[in-house]
Amino acid sequence: MMDPKYTEVITPIESIDLYVANPRFDPVEDQRSALHAVCIDQGSKLIQLAEDIVHSGLSPIDIPMVVQIDGHSRYTVVEGNRRVAALKLLAQPTRIDEAPLAEPLKKRLKRLAEAFKVKHQDEVKCVLAASVEDAKHWIQLRHTGENKGAGVVSWDGASTARFRGNSPGYDALEFVRIKLAGACDAEVLDRFPVTNLERLLGDPAFRKSMGLELKGGQLTSTIDPQTTAKNLYVVMQDLQQPDVTVGHVYTKDDRKAYLAKIKPQLTSGTPTKESWKIEGRGNAESSPNSPASTAKSASGKKGSLPSSKTRNHLIPRATTFPVDATKANDIYRELRKLDIRLYPFSVAVMARVFLEISLDLFIQKHKLKGALAAVAGKQDPTLRHKVECVRTDLLAKGAEKTVINSAFTKFTSTDSPFSIGQLHMVVHNAHFHPDAVGLIRAWDSCEGFFLALWDRM
Structure with missing residues (x-):
């Protein structure tokens, strides 16, 4: 049962203002400056959020919270400014041209805006708080850590792995993270789209070109671990580039074209006597050739x-x-x-x-x-x-x-x-x-x- 100080509202995107006193940046004077401040603060993260909104919609378990300041009929978002900023850019692509974002990010955002126009309505479900003070408690719990259990308690790696279950993409990611520790860009591994890698790993032609096999959800390799890791990292680096989207690997023909592009960058490895399992951290830490045992x-x-x-x-x-x-x-x-x-x-x-x-x-x-x-x-x-x-x-x-x-x-x-x-x-x-x-x-x-x-x- 919801407290009467909070009610659900459904309102057009354009009737919601960004919070000019957003703690993520210094206070600004107007809405244009607030939108640009979010762009500067978030950069490529904002585009990742926009892509997720286009593909999956807004999270039903994480609804923006708004208030009406000084009796105004318009709403001001006090929790969910990143989401509202992404929605404003998707709903009004003309804003993208003047946004302080790198050109590759703008191009990617414009493509997402086209898809958004087809798939989504311009209304947003929000929770309306009676005042900013009434919203502060929830904002604090959302953004200031676990708060002894009252706030958001994050999963550890084991919890995440259990939730994901059999995930060849996740296994490949963790295998590369360990196998190439110190020789790869950790931020690439943190931000690249695992779902796109999953699509590639599900394609028999792609797996064959990489020396990989997939049986019962278990990813295996028939070439040496070091070459396997390096080739997977080449693909991961490419997938996180701003101009590479789900559209490049969505269909069989898309993946065939992608494979033709990436194949010259792959290295021929030494065949192994039998296939071996790629099992993320568990495999990497126990393997006699892993960085954890040899570094x-x-x-x-x-x-x-x-x-x-x-x-x-x-x-x-x-x-x-x-x-x-x-x-x-x-x-x-x-x-x-x-x-x-x-x-x-x-x-x-x-x-x-x-x-x-x-x-x-x-x-x-x-x-x-x-x-x-x-x-x-x-x-x-x-x-x-x-x-x-x-x-x-x-x-x-x-x-x-x-x-x-x-x-x-x-x-x-x-x-x-x-x-x-x-x-x-x-x-x-x-x-x-x-x-x-x-x-x-x-x-x-x-x-x-x-x-x-x-x-x-």
Whole structure:
């Protein structure tokens, strides 16, 4: 029975205003600014949400909450601003052109808007709260963690796996996450559409080209594990590109065309004597060839690979570097101990310092000042110049190209929480807040770079 302070309403999308005091960003003055602020804050996540809305509709267990402020007849959404923003862009595609989104994301959003126009009505079911104060309790429980059990209690990995049951796509994802730990982009694995991979794995022609078999929901391979993981990762990287949608793998002909495109990027592996099961974490951790049993730190010690979703420290405690410079070693040890979820600013600032000190010591050790000057040209060397200089030297010294280039992308991409730009904003932008979970995942993509650097000191 619903409390009389809350009632259900069904209203057109255009009669709902975004909340200009949304806690996700600094207060803004008008609706256009609020929509743009959501776009800037969410980026590609907003497009993922729009795609889910187009394909599945709005979640019936997560209804937007609205209020009527100062007696106005219009509604203001106080919980569900991301969903309403996505709906406004889908319902009025003219807004997409001026939205502060990358062009590939705009193109993807416009295609989704066409599908939305055909499949959906322009009305939204909402819960109307009597006031903002009446809504605050529920908003707090929704966004501030478990609250000793009163809030949203997330599933752990085992719960998620049990819910998903036999999922070849999920098994493939977790297998790649472990097998290529440190040599792949963790964010790619976190954001790519598993359902699209499931469609591909359900196609016999695609499986044959990958050396895969599917029997009774169990995915198996007939080529060596390392090649299997690398080929799956190639597909995962491609599937998360903004211009690749469900329409590219939906029908048999779509998948045939997709296979023709991706096949030249796949590697021929060594056939195994018999097929072996791809069973996600369970298989990867027990396999004698898995990273969990064979990966070593720079000091030669074996260690486990903690999940970035449950870790509270930027640097996993199982990761050890041979850091013999006093200041760098002290910072490194603090980064392994500080709880990033409690001290995100401290960790972000120290991570930037650790990056620059590591680069400076490497440049000094290998006498690269001349090479650095050549990279910088007529400018004073910046942190980016140092990254470029060390990257070039590590590759010349035989460091694994995929590992070094993946980290370089993180250091230089504007979207990466570990980018030079975002680490700089933590220090110099009064309104910028570091993303703790994003930093952990970005570190996992950059860790191999630091290992390669310190291993050569």
